[in-house]
Amino acid sequence: MAQKSILLVIFGTLSAAYLGGGSKPTLTLSPDHHPFIGDSVTLRCELSVSSGLVFYWYRHTQTSDPVAQTDGNSYNISSVEISDGGQYWCRAGRGDPVFYTQYSDAAEMKVTERPKAIITKSNWTKFFSGEKVSLRCDIKSGEISDWEYRWFTYGLMVMRFSSHKGDEFEINTPEYEINPSRSGRYACKGRRKHGGRESDKSDAVDITLSSQKAHAVLSSFSHIWLTEGDSVTLTCEVRVSNAGWRFLWYKNAPYRPGFPQVFHESSGYYVELVSDSIRGAGGSYTLSPAALRHTGVYVCRAERGEPAYHTEFSNPRPLLVTVAFSGVSPPASVIIHSNWTQIFTSEPLSLSCGVQGHATGWRLRWFTNRREKSKCPTDWRSETGSSCSISSASSSDFGVYWCQSDSGEQSNPVNITIHNGNVILESPVHPVTEGDPLTLRCRYRYQPSNISADFYKDGTLLQNSTTGEMTIPAVSKSHEGLYKCRNPERGESPQSWIIVKAPDSGSSLLVTVGTVVRLVIMFVLIIMLLLLYLFKKLKGLSTQKTQTSLPPSSGQQRGSTKQRSNQEESEAAGTDHGPQAEYMPLQRDTADVYDTINAEYIPLQPRTTDIYETISHGQGDGNGEEYEEVASLHPGAEA
Known part of the structure; x- marks a missing residue:
């Protein structure tokens, strides 16, 4: 019995020496300590001597029963679950009874759900030529950040995400710029740099790329003519894609460095940003109350993204504001030497700025198909002061003219029509005052120029005239509108907008004061006559009493x-x-x-x-x- 005990001690000593002199094994996890649900994880217990050994695997505590026992130094979990997470140890042993090595240091395995890639993009999916398209692949996975990204279109990988650094490319940038000439359905997924485990693929997004540049559209106004104090709303939109835009409003202005130039048909002009316009997503800009300074030509455009992408400028829209009453007339006005706003083609046209008092610095401005050249439109002759003339007007001279000072003051605008037909309507150049008469005349291009005509207002027949004239004895605000005349054989004139303004406040005051003075004078005269009458009557009665009181002689x-x-x-x-x-x-x-x-x-x-x-x-x-x-x-x- 004593001999047997001695043999066991000798055997144990030899076994311990064979197992590495009581050395401590090293536990590793592959591919790493942070697997996703469903990943395969392999645990390895490294010893200098491994043949003939049995390896024991422990989880949570060293004193618990081993979760697994293997003949080799590795233990594989083919599809990990959340419950597989925790601390692990390993040790080796052999013999009967078993002689064990020391426990390894603990190694923790943290199992998490597999993350899903998310594409971060702008709020719109339709892009235009020249617009930057950026898609960002984001993966939310706690503290793990060693991701590289792959992009797919219609299920096929198109390229890795890369950024340029020196002469090399590094696969570490979570952005991907799509070629603007390509449309498609895009998705992305992430791959861990260490271990190669992948995220779930993102949901796909559809990207549409247009080969055209975006265009803004400025809606028509109900009336281009306004009276001071009126209200008007301008509406701008990008009809193909109206998401994410900020709208900007511009008004024509004299040239200054930095002002953008807008071209429309054969005309070009400079514009400046309206200072009080709102850069909002609403697409509307309201002028209230309208004033003379708001007269001009308006355009809009839109922008979005960073850096900002701008649409083309919209089509221009003129807006014409006149004074509410003659008492506050501007210091200058457009003078048409023909006295009418409609003329025939090939007729001469002469315009000038009539200035009150000693005002200076006024010049003619216009919105037509003629470009600016010095102080007058192209092909016009510049005369002294602020006058412009052309010997033979053409349809390209049709448009809006006004006078503007160096400080930005403006006159009432005038809309001039150059008609290629045979009939025009002669109407007043400037607004007509309430209570004044209004005479319209229908003129024929050839002699005799007087023809019978039908006169219309806003498309409704007003009067038939054999003389070609129509007179309204006293106009009121209800007479404001679009007028034209028509002869069944000769043709029809263009329309002219007739503006009716309130009476001069100064004249009204004078009339009121004069009326009051006359009434006061009449009242005083009546009082004086009444007093004179009473005085004479009392004097007569006094005389009669004196006569009756005297005794007879x-x-x-x-x-x-x-x-x-x-x-x-x-x-x-x-x-x-x-x-x-x-x-x-x-x-x-x-x-x-x-x-x-x-x-x-x-x-x-x-x-x-x-x-x-x-x-x-x-x-x-x-x-x-x-x-x-x-x-x-x-x-x-x-x-």
């Missing part, structure tokens, strides 16, 4: 007695003295002098002896003396 008493006697004789004879019975003549050489007294103003006073009923005219006693007789009206007086 002896001559008057005799006259009264004689008058009564004559009155009785007249009554007895049935005669009437007429007017002579009502008046008393002026008495001379008496202390009491009376003017003619009308008896009907002396009231009858009963039971008094000092009241006289009738004053009559009497004659003297033959010695040339005149006297008066007063008849007593006392009841019971004897005849």
Whole structure:
């Protein structure tokens, strides 16, 4: 028994020496410690001596039963799950009883879900010629960042993601620029640089690339003519793809360095960014309230992306603003020496800026198919001051003209039509004031120029005229609109916009003040006449009271007695003295002098002896003396 124990000790000592002198094995995981669900992972237990050994694999704790036992130094998990994660150890052993090596250091395996690649792109999938297209492949996988990327179109790998660094390419850039000439369905996936494990492939995105440059479109206005204070909204859009755009608004302006130049048909002009326009995604810009300074030609364009990609400029749209009333007329105006806004082709045309007072720096501006050349359009003659003329106008001279100062002030715009037909409408150049008459005339190109015509407003027949003229005696705001004339045999004129403005506020004030002054004067005159009338009436009554209060003189008493006697004789004879019975003549050489007294103003006073009923005219006693007789009206007086 003692001999057997000694043999076991000797054998164990030899086994330990054979296993490496009690050395410690090394545990490794391949391809790495961070597998994804479904990956294959191999664990290796490295020893200097491995033949004849049995390897034991432990998870979570060293004291637990081994999860696996292999004859070789490797242990493979073909498809790992989350539950396979944790700390692992290994050791080797042989014999019976088994002699073991030391435990290896722990190695942790962290199993995670397989990440899916995500394509990050702009919010739009349709791109235009010259626009940068960028797709970014992102993989969210915790702390792991050693990815390289591969891109696919329609399932086929097209290229690796690469960035240029010196003369070499490194597969480490998570961006891929698609050739702008290619459209397709694109997807990406990531591959770990160490270990080669891959992410899931991203969802595919469809990219459409156009060979054309994007164009902005500026919608038409309901009316190009506005009155100060009106409101108008400009609308811009990119009709093929309206996603992600920021809109910018421009207005024509004199040349300055840095201003973009816009070409439309055969005309070119410079524009500047409208300072108060909003660079928004809404695609609209509102002018409210409209003012004279808003007169001009407007264009828009759009931009998106970084760096910004710009569309082509939109088609130009003129916007014409006139003053609301004549009291605030601008200091300059366009003068058309033909006095009409419509002329025939081949007729001369002369325009100038009429300036009030001593204003300077005004020049003619226009929006036509003529390019600028010095101060006047191409092929026009520049005259002194701010005048331009052409001896034979053509259809390319059709357009909008206005005067503009160096400081940016503008006059009322004028729309001039050069007509190639045989009939034009002669209408006022400038707005018509409310209450004024308006005369329209239909003119024929050849002689006789007067023709019968039908006149229309906004497409509705207004009047038939045999003389070719139509007159509105007093215009109102309702008369504003588009007018034209038509002759069944000769043809139809172009339309002209008639603007009706409010009366001059200064003139209205003067009229109001004049009316008030006249009314005040009339009132004062009436008061004065009334006071004069009352004064005269009161004076007359005062005179009558003075006469009735005086006592009768002896001559008057005799006259009264004689008058009564004559009155009785007249009554007895049935005669009437007429007017002579009502008046008393002026008495001379008496202390009491009376003017003619009308008896009907002396009231009858009963039971008094000092009241006289009738004053009559009497004659003297033959010695040339005149006297008066007063008849007593006392009841019971004897005849």
